[in-house]
Amino acid sequence: MNFTTRARRHAGFMLGGVLVALLIATALLSFVWTPHSAVEIDIPAKLQGPSASHWLGTDSLGRDIVSLLIVGSQNSIAVGLIAVGIGMGFGVSLGLLAAARRGWVEELVMRAADFTFAFPALLSAIMLTAIYGPGLVTSTVAIGIFNIPVFARIARGAATAVWARDYVSASRACGKGPWHITFAHVLPNVASGLIVQATIQFATAILAEAALSYLGLGTQPPQPSWGRMLNEAQSMMYLAPQLAIWPGLAIALSVLGLNLMGDGLRDLLDPRLARSR
Amino acid sequence: MPMLEVKSLQVSLPGPRGTARALRGIDFELARGDTVGLIGESGCGKSMTALALMGLLPQGAVIDGSIRFDGQELVGLPDAALCELRGQRIGMIFQEPMTALNPLHRIGDQVAEPLRQHRGMGRTEARAEALRLLERVRLPQARQRLDAWPHQLSGGQRQRVMIAAALACGPDLLIADEPTTALDATIQGEILDLIAELVAGSGMALLLISHDLGVMARSVQRVMVMYGGSIVESGATASVFERLAHPYTRGLFGARPRLGGARGRKLATIPGRVPELIDLPDGCPFAERCGWVINACRSALPPPLPVAAGHTARCIRVDEVARSAKP
Numbered sequence: 001m002n003f004t005t006r007a008r009r010h011a012g013f014m015l016g017g018v019l020v021a022l023l024i025a026t027a028l029l030s031f032v033w034t035p036h037s038a039v040e041i042d043i044p045a046k047l048q049g050p051s052a053s054h055w056l057g058t059d060s061l062g063r064d065i066v067s068l069l070i071v072g073s074q075n076s077i078a079v080g081l082i083a084v085g086i087g088m089g090f091g092v093s094l095g096l097l098a099a100a101r102r103g104w105v106e107e108l109v110m111r112a113a114d115f116t117f118a119f120p121a122l123l124s125a126i127m128l129t130a131i132y133g134p135g136l137v138t139s140t141v142a143i144g145i146f147n148i149p150v151f152a153r154i155a156r157g158a159a160t161a162v163w164a165r166d167y168v169s170a171s172r173a174c175g176k177g178p179w180h181i182t183f184a185h186v187l188p189n190v191a192s193g194l195i196v197q198a199t200i201q202f203a204t205a206i207l208a209e210a211a212l213s214y215l216g217l218g219t220q221p222p223q224p225s226w227g228r229m230l231n232e233a234q235s236m237m238y239l240a241p242q243l244a245i246w247p248g249l250a251i252a253l254s255v256l257g258l259n260l261m262g263d264g265l266r267d268l269l270d271p272r273l274a275r276s277r
Numbered sequence: 278m279p280m281l282e283v284k285s286l287q288v289s290l291p292g293p294r295g296t297a298r299a300l301r302g303i304d305f306e307l308a309r310g311d312t313v314g315l316i317g318e319s320g321c322g323k324s325m326t327a328l329a330l331m332g333l334l335p336q337g338a339v340i341d342g343s344i345r346f347d348g349q350e351l352v353g354l355p356d357a358a359l360c361e362l363r364g365q366r367i368g369m370i371f372q373e374p375m376t377a378l379n380p381l382h383r384i385g386d387q388v389a390e391p392l393r394q395h396r397g398m399g400r401t402e403a404r405a406e407a408l409r410l411l412e413r414v415r416l417p418q419a420r421q422r423l424d425a426w427p428h429q430l431s432g433g434q435r436q437r438v439m440i441a442a443a444l445a446c447g448p449d450l451l452i453a454d455e456p457t458t459a460l461d462a463t464i465q466g467e468i469l470d471l472i473a474e475l476v477a478g479s480g481m482a483l484l485l486i487s488h489d490l491g492v493m494a495r496s497v498q499r500v501m502v503m504y505g506g507s508i509v510e511s512g513a514t515a516s517v518f519e520r521l522a523h524p525y526t527r528g529l530f531g532a533r534p535r536l537g538g539a540r541g542r543k544l545a546t547i548p549g550r551v552p553e554l555i556d557l558p559d560g561c562p563f564a565e566r567c568g569w570v571i572n573a574c575r576s577a578l579p580p581p582l583p584v585a586a587g588h589t590a591r592c593i594r595v596d597e598v599a600r601s602a603k604p
Contacts, residue, residue, distance in 0.1 A: 103336070165376060165379075166371055166372075166373050166376040167377050167379040167380075169371065170369075170371055170377045170378070170439070170442070171379075171390070172331075172333055172363065173331055173363055173368070173371075173443075174363060174364035174390055174391040174394065175359075175360040175362070175363035175365060175391065175394055175395060176360070176364075177357070184379075184382075185379050185381075185382075188381045189379070189380075189381060
């Protein structure tokens with residue numbers, strides 16, 4: 001059975017894939033079309049219920065909720081991509097380096113990872129934004145930095161196992177140096193685990209961005225963001241509870257989609273399952 | 278001058294419970310075209326000898342002595358220089374063909390790897406050469422198999438692929454570490470014949486590592502029996518198998534299972550167990566398990582004493598052992 005056939009039969013992966021595809025499509029759509037402007041304030045039309053013009057109603061400043069949600073998805077994807085990119089780029093390199101060099105290099109990398117891990121992610125993000133000022137860039141970088149030790153640990157653990165394999169000894173017996181072995185043998189063999197982790201971390205990053213924006217440390221007004229929508233909805237909780245429901249649902253579905261896709265990928269990329277043909 | 282000259286090679290592995298003396302003074306020589314076997318039970322230092330020759334000792338291992346390959350000293354050579362030798366001048370075949378091939382690379386690419394590395398061949402050229410090599414090791418349907426994945430091949434076929442990769446650059450020395458241990462008995466013979474044929478055809482030297490006496494008898498001109506990190510007996514295969522000069526060699530022969538033996542007869546074993554390399558005695562490593570032991574055995578490692586022409590044994594009582602009945 002090839003990958004596509006197995007993927008189509010995996011319900012969780014397909015559901016996750018659809019949700020993620022929807023998220024990406026929404027973000028792309030926001031560049032060309034939104035029902036209304038997401039930043040235009042229309043006080044007289046505030047807190048309206050669903051209508052033909054405003055499908056999900058308007059918020060306390062009269063902005064169209066659908067438009068805010070659509071534009072807000074840009075933020076989530078950008079934060080997810082950049083934070084996971086930073087985490088993977090630095091983390092995987094450090095992890096592979098640690099596994100290839102062993103000795104004090106490995107010790108240094110792993111202890112640095114432990115050190116970073118000792119602070120809760122959100123706390124260190126808050127600390128960074130406190131130093132460099134709140135904003136999308138600072139919060140994304142902060143989330144990215146927290147991702148580095150996550151990927152470093154996974155990459156090192158998986159790479160160390162690959163280094164102990166016979167085909168690595170065989171490759172060394174062929175006269176290959178540590179760099180060639182890292183790229184030809186180690187990286188391809190640890191890639192599947194890293195891809196799975198990337199989807200999970202992507203979901204975590206979206207959540208973290210929402211949390212930071214909710215705290216007022218992430219995206220700044222007037223740029224729409226799901227986290228900030230939640231924040232603004234909080235003061236209206238009794239007046240207009242639907243304002244909190246829609247961004248909450250958007251976050252939940254995106255995170256669910258990414259996690260389902262990650263779990264599905266783990267099943268699909270498992271060579272033991274792929275072999276049973 | 279011999280191609281490979283190993284002199285008082287010592288390897289120790291520092292560990293949490295003390296330093297293990299994995300090799301305590303190995304001496305041997307190999308000329309071009311020689312086929313030599315290294316035999317002994319697990320943990321006696323066979324594989325450690327191979328790894329030392331390849332410069333692939335585990336991290337932290339301390340190596341002393343001399344390994345001269347074509348006049349070049351390998352001990353203390355930087356890793357980059359050793360990389361040049363590995364795969365090009367010295368090839369190695371591993372024990373487990375099931376795990377020694379990367380499951381994510383195609384067969385043809387894995388055979389071509391050393392060619393691209395050492396010969397600087399391009400993709401197409403290396404591929405053509407890989408096909409020639411796979412045909413030489415008689416892999417069935419070699420042309421179609423170039424693009425096969427390792428899991429689509431049987432154990433014997435994979436071992437043929439490993440042999441092709443080891444021979445790719447036409448090495449002067451081939452080290453085969455238990456090349457047939459993981460294979461069926463019928464395939465075992467085919468692979469041994471193939472190795473013997475390739476070695477004879479190319480004039481390279483073979484160092485065959487095995488714990489199987491039958492494998493040794495059919496494959497090599499000379500055998501070296503290892504025990505406790507030293508070579509206890511060394512000589513022409515026929516001479517060693519006939520004289521069994523060292524008590525350990527006798528024990529090894531006595532312990533081999535035989536077809537057609539009396540039903541219910543207990544398999545002979547060597548009493549005691551392999552000494553831990555950490556607390557290896559100063560004297561003969563086999564002293565604790567030997568039936569001929571005397572006090573003098575425990576004072577110092579016995580020197581290699583001549584048994585016959587080109588045949589030595591590290592036993593101070595070789596004459597007494599020779600006079601007693603063989604197992």
